[in-house]
Amino acid sequence: NAGVMQNPRHLVRRRGQEARLRCSPMKGHSHVYWYRQLPEEGLKFMVYLQKENIIDESGMPKERFSAEFPKEGPSILRIQQVVRGDSAAYFCASSPRLAGSTDTQYFGPGTRLTVL
Amino acid sequence: QKEVEQDPGPLSVPEGAIVSLNCTYSNSAFQYFMWYRQYSRKGPELLMYTYSSGNKEDGRFTAQVDKSSKYISLFIRDSQPSDSATYLCAMGRASGGSYIPTFGRGTSLIVHP
Numbered sequence: 001n002a003g004v005m006q007n008p009r010h011l012v013r014r015r016g017q018e019a020r021l022r023c024s025p026m027k028g029h030s031h032v033y034w035y036r037q038l039p040e041e042g043l044k045f046m047v048y049l050q051k052e053n054i055i056d057e058s059g060m061p062k063e064r065f066s067a068e069f070p071k072e073g074p075s076i077l078r079i080q081q082v083v084r085g086d087s088a089a090y091f092c093a094s095s096p097r098l099a100g101s102t103d104t105q106y107f108g109p110g111t112r113l114t115v116l
Numbered sequence: 117q118k119e120v121e122q123d124p125g126p127l128s129v130p131e132g133a134i135v136s137l138n139c140t141y142s143n144s145a146f147q148y149f150m151w152y153r154q155y156s157r158k159g160p161e162l163l164m165y166t167y168s169s170g171n172k173e174d175g176r177f178t179a180q181v182d183k184s185s186k187y188i189s190l191f192i193r194d195s196q197p198s199d200s201a202t203y204l205c206a207m208g209r210a211s212g213g214s215y216i217p218t219f220g221r222g223t224s225l226i227v228h229p
Contacts, residue, residue, distance in 0.1 A: 043219040055212035107159035
């Protein structure tokens, strides 16, 4: 069973460009979470989605950032007009949300975004 | 004050030592308590998960939660060089039937042969 897949693993963008990060959850998982890990900081929650629905976006910056998890295909984290401060590792996690489970989140390997 | 405080280390120990990692938190709404291990350039991996005060053991790992003191610990017995990694504590709050973790900064552990 393949784990959570993220691509690309490394992404370089110039200031002002758009960045699109993709996350394919584990097979059978219907819930996706996005996190950002800045240098010298901890892992911080951004957004929690299920298919076609945002459940919790309390950690999402108000501008330039958006996320979706369509009925078909991977979840996408989109960053418009990137700035140098967006340089970070972005991790995706997925969970099965089975009734009665502890709903463990399984993390992908991350996408390392560098903004020049 | 940060919601979750964790000493970043690094913590360097000899092989075979008992390792103690700790975190404190300030938000009483946290209901879930977790420890993750993260190797360099990899995603975090869940080690231990609990939602009650007390101890939980899994092999060489023991997680301890004291809700009254808002303090959690992870003990690693018979530490091995392969345990060298960053250990992240996380406290979870309920959201939409799942939980949203707030992570500590992580403690870098080095186990030398």
